Amino acid sequence: MGSSSFGKMGYIKINTQGNTxxxxxxxxxxxxxxxxxxxAWFSAMHTRIDILISTINTDEDHYSIVQRVxxxxxxxxxxxxRFDEKSELARxxxxxxAKEFNTSPELFQIISECIEYKEVxxxxxxxxxxxxxxxxxxxxxxxxxxxxxxxxxxTPDIKLDLSGFxxxxxxxxxKQILTSEGILNAVINMGNSSILSLxxxxxxxxxxxxxxxxxxxxxxxxxxxxxxxxxxxKQTRWPIRNPLTGEIVRPCRPVSVLxxxxxxxxxxxxxxxxxxxxxxxxxxxxTQGTLLNF
Amino acid sequence: MNRKDFxxxxxxxxxxxxxxxxxxxxxxSEEKKTVGYRARIGIIGTGSRGQLLMKFLAKNPxxxxxxxxxxxxxxxxxxxxxxxxxxxxxxxxxxxxNKNVDAVVIATPLDQHYPMVMDAFEVGxxxxxxxxxxxxxxxxxxVYQKYLNANRVFFVGQQRLFDPxxxxxxxxxxxxxxxxxxxxxxxxxxxxxxxxPIDKPELDEQINWRLYNAxxxxxxxxxxxxxxxxxxxARRQIPNKVLGxxxxxxxxxxxxxxxxxxxxxxxxxxxxxxxxxxxxxxxxGLEEQILCSNGTLELEKNKLYYEEIEPAPAxxxxxxxxxxxxxxxxxxxxxxWVPETANENKGHHILDAKSNGDGTSLMxxxxxxxxxxxxxxxxxxxxGYYATQLSLLGHQAMEEGKTLxxxxxxxxxxxxxxxxxx
Ligand SMILES: NC(=O)c1ccc[n+]([C@@H]2O[C@H](COP(=O)([O-])OP(=O)(O)OC[C@H]3O[C@@H](n4cnc5c(N)ncnc54)[C@H](O)[C@@H]3O)[C@@H](O)[C@H]2O)c1
Numbered sequence: 165m166g167s168s169s170f171g172k173m174g175y176i177k178i179n180t181q182g183n184t185x186x187x188x189x190x191x192x193x194x195x196x197x198x199x200x201x202x203x204a205w206f207s208a209m210h211t212r213i214d215i216l217i218s219t220i221n222t223d224e225d226h227y228s229i230v231q232r233v234x235x236x237x238x239x240x241x242x243x244x245x246r247f248d249e250k251s252e253l254a255r256x257x258x259x260x261x262a263k264e265f266n267t268s269p270e271l272f273q274i275i276s277e278c279i280e281y282k283e284v285x286x287x288x289x290x291x292x293x294x295x296x297x298x299x300x301x302x303x304x305x306x307x308x309x310x311x312x313x314x315x316x317x318x319t320p321d322i323k324l325d326l327s328g329f330x331x332x333x334x335x336x337x338x339k340q341i342l343t344s345e346g347i348l349n350a351v352i353n354m355g356n357s358s359i360l361s362l363x364x365x366x367x368x369x370x371x372x373x374x375x376x377x378x379x380x381x382x383x384x385x386x387x388x389x390x391x392x393x394x395x396x397x398k399q400t401r402w403p404i405r406n407p408l409t410g411e412i413v414r415p416c417r418p419v420s421v422l423x424x425x426x427x428x429x430x431x432x433x434x435x436x437x438x439x440x441x442x443x444x445x446x447x448x449x450x451t452q453g454t455l456l457n458f
Numbered sequence: 459m460n461r462k463d464f465x466x467x468x469x470x471x472x473x474x475x476x477x478x479x480x481x482x483x484x485x486x487s488e489e490k491k492t493v494g495y496r497a498r499i500g501i502i503g504t505g506s507r508g509q510l511l512m513k514f515l516a517k518n519p520x521x522x523x524x525x526x527x528x529x530x531x532x533x534x535x536x537x538x539x540x541x542x543x544x545x546x547x548x549x550x551x552x553x554x555x556n557k558n559v560d561a562v563v564i565a566t567p568l569d570q571h572y573p574m575v576m577d578a579f580e581v582g583x584x585x586x587x588x589x590x591x592x593x594x595x596x597x598x599x600x601v602y603q604k605y606l607n608a609n610r611v612f613f614v615g616q617q618r619l620f621d622p623x624x625x626x627x628x629x630x631x632x633x634x635x636x637x638x639x640x641x642x643x644x645x646x647x648x649x650x651x652x653x654x655p656i657d658k659p660e661l662d663e664q665i666n667w668r669l670y671n672a673x674x675x676x677x678x679x680x681x682x683x684x685x686x687x688x689x690x691x692a693r694r695q696i697p698n699k700v701l702g703x704x705x706x707x708x709x710x711x712x713x714x715x716x717x718x719x720x721x722x723x724x725x726x727x728x729x730x731x732x733x734x735x736x737x738x739x740x741x742x743g744l745e746e747q748i749l750c751s752n753g754t755l756e757l758e759k760n761k762l763y764y765e766e767i768e769p770a771p772a773x774x775x776x777x778x779x780x781x782x783x784x785x786x787x788x789x790x791x792x793x794x795w796v797p798e799t800a801n802e803n804k805g806h807h808i809l810d811a812k813s814n815g816d817g818t819s820l821m822x823x824x825x826x827x828x829x830x831x832x833x834x835x836x837x838x839x840x841x842g843y844y845a846t847q848l849s850l851l852g853h854q855a856m857e858e859g860k861t862l863x864x865x866x867x868x869x870x871x872x873x874x875x876x877x878x879x880x
Contacts, residue, residue: 187766189635189752195780203777207767211795214770353770357794368785375791376772383787395793418793 188234194221199366204230208237209245209331211355217342218349218366229345233352236337243271244330246323257324261317264309272313277427278329279308284450285435286443290407291329296321298410327402328394328434331358335390335426351386357393357433360426361386378417380457386422391456392429393420394437406438413438422454429453479629482619482835485824492520497829500525500559500583502550502574503566504537507588507615511563512540514819521826527553530664550574554581561611561829564588567667568674572597579608584829586822588615590679590846595854598846599868605839611828613821614842616687620824621817623760623809624688627748630755630762630808631692637751637765639693642731644685644747646677649740651709651717662712669713676715677704677735678853679846681744686852687845688746688757689723689731695874696844697723697731698864704856708738721852726874733852755808763805774806840872 190204200221205214215230243252256265267275278291282303294302296319305318331354338352339360349363351371361371373391374383384391395418396403403412419437423429432453436444448455477484497520501508504526515521527547528534534546547553554562554577561584564574572592578585585605591614592598605612618624630636656665667673668680690696702721709717717737724730748755754763772790779786828835847868855862869875 189764189766189769191769191774191777193777193780199780201777201780203769203773205767205769205773212767212770214773214790216773216776351788353773353790355795356770356790356792359791365785366780367783372785372787373791374787374789376789377792379789383789391791393791393793397793420791 188230190227190230192226195366197221201366202226202230204234206234208234209241209334209354211357213237213355214351214353216351216353217347218364219347229342229347232341232345233338236341237334240330240334240337243268244274244326244333246325246327253324253326256315257322260315261320264312264314264316266312266314269313272308272315274326274329274333275315275324276308276310278326278431279303279306281431281435285431285447286439287408288406288435288438288443288447289328289431291324291326292322292407293325293405294319294322294410299405299407300410301407325402328404329427329430331355332390332392332425332427332430335360339426358426358430359386359391361389361391363388375418375420380420384420384422384456388424390423390426390429391420392423392426392433393418394433395419396437404434404437417457420456422456424452479632480619480625482824482838483625485827485833485835488831488833489827492827492830495830496520496522497826498522498524498558498560499826499829500527500547500553500556500562501537502527502553502562502564503570503588504528504533505530505565508533508563508565509536509540510818511565511586511822512537514822515563515826516540517819518823518826520830521822524558525553525556551577554578554583560584561586561825563825565615568679569593569667569672572601575601576604579604579610579612582608582610584611584825584832586613586615586825587842589842590675590683590849591842592846593673593675593679595847595850595865595868598843598850599870602839602843602870611825611832611834612839612842613825613828614839614845615818615821616684616842616845617817617821618684618688618757619691619817619838619841620820623807624691624757624817627755627757627762627808628691631748631750632694636748636753636755636762639729639748639750641729641749642689642692642747643749644682644688644731644745645734645742646681646685646744647735647740647742648737650737651713652737653712666712669715671714674715675850675853677717677719677737678849678856681735682719682721682733682852683845683849685744685746686723686731686733686848687841688748690841690844690848690873692748693725693729695725696864696872697725697848698874699724699861700848700852700855700864701861702733702852702856703859704853707736716856719856721855723848723852754805756805757808760808761805762808763803768803769806840870843870844872 188204188206192202194200198220200219202217205212217226245251246253252271259265281289290301292302292306293299302322305322307316342350352360365371370385370387372383372385374380396413396415405412419433421429421432501512523541523544525545526537527550562578563586565588571587575585575587591601652668654665656662663670700723704716704719707718719735721733722730744758746757752765770790772788851862
């Protein structure tokens, strides 16, 4: 059996100006004179984020790029995590019934985009939860003022939950950062459920990825695409519910979709997990996504 | 793993960081130039360790075992099976007179080391001495001074210095991957009395020398010596204070050395190295644990545990196997991973395949290289020196029941003792 090593390894812990704690491990390995692999991982959004970059072997520092990515993820997490009392989303959830809540442009854009997806997913993707009304959709009690960019609830019982979408939003930004930094080949994995690929694996076209449990019929090759997976299992903390009935979808084979846009991937994988066969066909006919193993 | 694989695996060639962490590995840089040359070695003490060393040496085409010496016929007989026809001596002084011997390997009981090393340097031989160097701190100091003046190669049998996974681990410790060292915890537990069978009662003390105060300092010189060295290697610092307690608690018959010892070595900055050994329970075995602010190392198990968050196995594997140039699928997609589901931190291997062996083989290759070139590798003698001195100081602390400070007169020009050195 051959033995091997990781090459250079390291750990970075710094406070950025915005006081975000960067807390990241990395490994770097020069594979050939033409290829270097750089892998960094850290925890954010209640999961592990992995970034793997494949580049020509240069002395260029990838730490700063990955730090930018981490800072971006933590910035989004800071305003869109409903469990963090100080976050903008938590404050909105708390105050939007009493009076209209003026949101940041970014949060308003996210919420309005999520609402637009309601139609194309036949109402199965829904960011409103009404915990007093057996968790059914409460979209009707939500009012968006597009001019003032403000939001108002008509019942005290709803909470907006962006966890089914936010990783997609983050991945869009991450893609932009990497592209602007000249990174052509990379994989970004957000907790296994949302994976974005850029360019190629050092030995092939695209990136070949498969599921760790409940394997796909065959590994799928991502070409500048996203692989998004949704499902409930015993460990799921916040299970996916059917917004029309309010019921938790009983654990079954997870759903994986391939999309060009990470936001759409989040929406589709969630909605298709809830959907029955006819609903699935209907949703897929209206969107640019591929359901794997279907 | 053979020597070539090892050198490849840790990226020895051209790895600046690695060399900074374990500079004695530089000894292999001349490997090509020494082809065709021979280190002519004499073995003094061909008991159980001596035979093992001989087996490794005999495999090296750059080594010729030209002589052996032992006072016990069964040891000689066994040694002859490894190197038939070699010259036999009953008195090490006669072996030292042999002009065909360039270097000696000393693997006799602890109390015998001092005169043998001193005499060997006196007649200009290179020396490999098994740990611990000598029976007391003063003798150990004299040996080191003798070595400095002799201008000859001096190795001490601290083989972890040549164990690939230790070398890799130390690189990570030194380059900050794991943050700063918070604590060191070393232990070596066994469940046996160390006693070897004897035919005649009058041979007891000779065969079972480890059990008697006149010949050995038991746990400290036989076991702790290896592990205390890890502390110096990792911290690049010598602990200046030690306290401890030793006792005989289980093997009460025919034994003078402790079967139960606990010590605390204290560094100047307050970081501690704890040492434990009991010889009547083997469940936890042996380990050197390095507890760092960002991770934990278990060196005997070749394991690394990240403190904050574990990397994804699929990515690690891909990086590990990158040389194989496979376009394999990365199997990691799935429903959202949450830290709670990874309730057990299983850790990672420091090196992918645990090297077979513990560094002894490579250490002996290094010795042969050094003997041929006549060049002493950096730090080897000093690491061996402090491993022995810390063991002996710890033993003294247990005997006296006191907290002891490292005596100025035994400090040498090394690490944090440089300043006090005069
Ligand atoms: N580095 C390691 O991992 C390691 C492991 C085991 C032993 N050791 C060390 O090796 C040394 C020997 O240990 P061992 O287990 O082989 O002991 P052992 O008793 O098996 O062997 C010692 C040999 O030395 C011989 N001897 C004693 N006095 C002699 C003399 N005056 N001249 C010539 N020969 C003499 C004995 O007859 C015996 O054959 C010790 O210092 C021990 O600490 C090191």
